[in-house]
Amino acid sequence: MKRSAPYVFLTPAIVLFTLFLAVPIGYTVYLAMLRSKVSGLGLGKGSRREVFVGFDNFAAALSDAELWNGWLRVLGYGALVLVVMLGLALLFALLLDSARVRLARFSRIAIFLPYAVPGVAATLLWGFLYLPSLSPIREILDVDFLGATTVTYSMANVAVWGGVGFNMLVLYTTLRAIPRDLYEAARLDGASEFQIAIRVKIPILVPAIILTTVFSIIATIQVFTEPTTLRPLTNTISSTWSPLMKVYRDAFVTGDLYSAAATSIVIAAISLVLSFGFLRVVRNRAFGEG
Amino acid sequence: MRANRLGAALAVALTATLASCGSGEPAQSTEAAQSPTAAAQGPVKLVYWTWAPNMDKIVDVWNKAHPDIQVTVSKQAGGDDAAAKYLTASKAGNPPDLVQAEYQHLPSFIAADAVADLKAETAAVKGEFSEGLWNLVTLGTEGVYGIPQDSGPMMLFYRQDLFDKYGIAVPKTWQEYADAARTVRKKDPKAYLGTFSSKDPGAFTGLAQQAGAQWWSISGESWKVNIADEPTKKVADYWDGLVKEGAIDDMPFFTPEWNKALNDGKLLSWPSAVWAPGVLSTNAPKAKGKWAIAPLPQWNAGESFSGFWGGSSVAVSAKTPNKAAAAQFATWLNTDPAALELLVKEAAIYPASTKAQSALGEAPEYFSNQPDFWQQAATVSAGARGFTFGPNVGVTYNSFKDAFDKALQSKSPFSAAIQTMQDATVADMRKSGFQIAS
Numbered sequence: 001m002k003r004s005a006p007y008v009f010l011t012p013a014i015v016l017f018t019l020f021l022a023v024p025i026g027y028t029v030y031l032a033m034l035r036s037k038v039s040g041l042g043l044g045k046g047s048r049r050e051v052f053v054g055f056d057n058f059a060a061a062l063s064d065a066e067l068w069n070g071w072l073r074v075l076g077y078g079a080l081v082l083v084v085m086l087g088l089a090l091l092f093a094l095l096l097d098s099a100r101v102r103l104a105r106f107s108r109i110a111i112f113l114p115y116a117v118p119g120v121a122a123t124l125l126w127g128f129l130y131l132p133s134l135s136p137i138r139e140i141l142d143v144d145f146l147g148a149t150t151v152t153y154s155m156a157n158v159a160v161w162g163g164v165g166f167n168m169l170v171l172y173t174t175l176r177a178i179p180r181d182l183y184e185a186a187r188l189d190g191a192s193e194f195q196i197a198i199r200v201k202i203p204i205l206v207p208a209i210i211l212t213t214v215f216s217i218i219a220t221i222q223v224f225t226e227p228t229t230l231r232p233l234t235n236t237i238s239s240t241w242s243p244l245m246k247v248y249r250d251a252f253v254t255g256d257l258y259s260a261a262a263t264s265i266v267i268a269a270i271s272l273v274l275s276f277g278f279l280r281v282v283r284n285r286a287f288g289e290g
Numbered sequence: 291m292r293a294n295r296l297g298a299a300l301a302v303a304l305t306a307t308l309a310s311c312g313s314g315e316p317a318q319s320t321e322a323a324q325s326p327t328a329a330a331q332g333p334v335k336l337v338y339w340t341w342a343p344n345m346d347k348i349v350d351v352w353n354k355a356h357p358d359i360q361v362t363v364s365k366q367a368g369g370d371d372a373a374a375k376y377l378t379a380s381k382a383g384n385p386p387d388l389v390q391a392e393y394q395h396l397p398s399f400i401a402a403d404a405v406a407d408l409k410a411e412t413a414a415v416k417g418e419f420s421e422g423l424w425n426l427v428t429l430g431t432e433g434v435y436g437i438p439q440d441s442g443p444m445m446l447f448y449r450q451d452l453f454d455k456y457g458i459a460v461p462k463t464w465q466e467y468a469d470a471a472r473t474v475r476k477k478d479p480k481a482y483l484g485t486f487s488s489k490d491p492g493a494f495t496g497l498a499q500q501a502g503a504q505w506w507s508i509s510g511e512s513w514k515v516n517i518a519d520e521p522t523k524k525v526a527d528y529w530d531g532l533v534k535e536g537a538i539d540d541m542p543f544f545t546p547e548w549n550k551a552l553n554d555g556k557l558l559s560w561p562s563a564v565w566a567p568g569v570l571s572t573n574a575p576k577a578k579g580k581w582a583i584a585p586l587p588q589w590n591a592g593e594s595f596s597g598f599w600g601g602s603s604v605a606v607s608a609k610t611p612n613k614a615a616a617a618q619f620a621t622w623l624n625t626d627p628a629a630l631e632l633l634v635k636e637a638a639i640y641p642a643s644t645k646a647q648s649a650l651g652e653a654p655e656y657f658s659n660q661p662d663f664w665q666q667a668a669t670v671s672a673g674a675r676g677f678t679f680g681p682n683v684g685v686t687y688n689s690f691k692d693a694f695d696k697a698l699q700s701k702s703p704f705s706a707a708i709q710t711m712q713d714a715t716v717a718d719m720r721k722s723g724f725q726i727a728s
Contacts, residue, residue, distance in 0.1 A: 037723040042401045131547045235695040252374040254685045
């Protein structure tokens with residue numbers, strides 16, 4: 001009885017994992033190896049069947065120039081979002097943590113609040129602000145927010161607006177956990193607030209910064225809501241703007257579930273490589289391992 | 291930055307699923323109630339996917355009169371997404387019994403073996419529809435895959451008051467339309483006669499049909515794809531010229547900005563279909579009574595051609611266990627005089643049934659200034675020419691959006707976009723194994 005106890009405790013996790021992770025992934029891999037074949041006109045009963053094509057769909061996904069263009073676009077967008085969002089989050093966290101700030105509680109909530117707005121709603125809201133004839137901003141600034149070169153920045157803006165608060169909170173919470181006597185010691189040594197921030201706080205924050213970066217990398221690779229919601233408003237976002245949008249298009253617009261399955265596996269693999277690759281590079285700093 | 295929240299949502303969903311599994315009682319979902327086993331005991335229960343407004347009111351009338359066949363309306367968002375959703379549901383094995391199928395999507399439904407052949411059930415009502423519309427549900431084959439519900443012949447909707455103000459005559463040819471577009475720009479630099487939408491392949495398809503395009507056709511056992519044909523190129527080049535010259539705007543239809551322009555009188559015309567009054571009354575309430583209708587401008591003076599934008603049929607799922615009952619309801623909905631009257635009044639559609647078309651009297655409320663609205667529509671409808679749609683319209687339409695977006699952005703020629711559509715469509719059909727005649 002005692003021996004079986006750990007297995008009993010593990011069962012729910014194993015069942016959940018199998019049902020909702022292993023089986024769907026297995027099915028996706030299976031789907032990715034099929035293709036639909038029709039004969040002749042392809043009309044009427046029995047004219048369409050599924051055939052096994054092995055790794056053909058993967059080969060097609062890997063050699064699809066449009067998918068790699070999508071990765072390039074997401075890379076540019078991601079670099080922008082990561083730097084600006086995490087930079088702002090760090091700045092706000094440090095400001096809120098400094099002894100002299102007023103209205104800290106209000107500012108904290110105000111910065112965090114956008115995170116509570118669902119992505120689609122946030123994008124629509126910003127979309128209205130970007131549209132020339134509806135936007136109060138456009139009356140002051142004569143910029144085409146949805147132009148071919150500007151649309152990436154406009155999308156990044158939505159993501160930054162929504163994400164700063166969450167990341168700030170993670171960093172801020174870590175800051176609050178630092179024993180205050182560290183600062184006192186620094187002050188006794190003659191360090192200014194700025195020096196304390198750079199020399200004491202940021203080094204202690206590094207693991208938290210790495211954590212938020214990994215989260216943000218994963219979220220950026222999966223960017224879908226912003227471009228999909230803005231797409232009907234402008235002609236500068238294609239149906240394959242980001243890799244995930246291409247999966248959606250293949251599966252639900254052009255009805256090719258098999259290619260979509262293959263592409264989504266490729267995306268998952270690249271996400272794994274990128275996020276684990278990043279963790280590997282910064283492992284020493286993050287976990288203090290050799 | 292939503293990944294973490296998604297995780298939380300998934301966790302909640304998992305817990306909910308587990309909770310319902312563990313309770314030991316079957317969930318009383320609507321799907322469960324509509325399973326074939328349930329149907330065997332009581333009245334036949336049918337689910338009908340549609341996006342036509344107020345369809346539930348019309349179905350209520352049927353349900354009261356037919357206690358043995360009860361229909362439930364499941365309201366859908368219209369458009370290409372609705373078609374994709376139906377195909378996915380059908381592939382997953384749980385499609386609705388009946389579905390509103392736009393004519394251009396019906397071939398993909400047939401190719402996916404998702405709709406039933408209603409030849410036997412519809413033999414009696416074939417004569418109620420014009421040959422052109424009937425062809426759209428048969429694709430010229432022996433089978434009948436839907437019952438026509440409404441059609442969307444295209445007309446020109448224009449701002450009568452502003453045309454008068456700027457001294458513009460209603461354009462009879464596309465040449466005159468182009469001249470009118472230039473005049474508008476001169477009279478009011480903030481206004482446009484119209485806009486070319488890269489988001490609405492349906493509108494472009496209608497204009498190509500008017501010019502005489504035949505994008506798909508069946509010859510023997512193979513498909514012919516001819517999207518980059520001469521009429522289509524003519525239409526593309528025409529709009530290309532107007533957009534690049536700045537005579538026509540390029541903002542997409544159905545955006546908040548477009549609505550505002552319609553409402554404010556910054557857009558003076560819209561080549562649209564007979565269902566446009568519904569759109570205008572919602573999106574441009576301020577301009578009520580100021581819009582008028584005319585036939586589409588023609589390519590050659592004296593002609594009277596039009597094309598179709600939209601229009602749909604009611605199809606029965608190939609997987610339904612209650613095909614006969616579903617066919618009976620679909621037939622009633624689209625041929626019974628009482629049902630047709632409701633369709634016109636409640637759902638504001640232009641009925642496919644020939645008899646119902648000629649019985650239309652009072653103009654839509656938004657067009658109370660145009661008492662002959664339906665007579666004009668009937669004339670236009672008589673000159674409208676459609677074509678057979680192919681089995682992968684989803685690919686073609688998506689390619690239209692991407693290629694024309696790109697053409698507008700990079701100022702490349704529209705005719706190249708047409709060629710992209712042709713190539714994408716043929717490549718997709720080849721990949722699936724369709725027989726294609728070159």
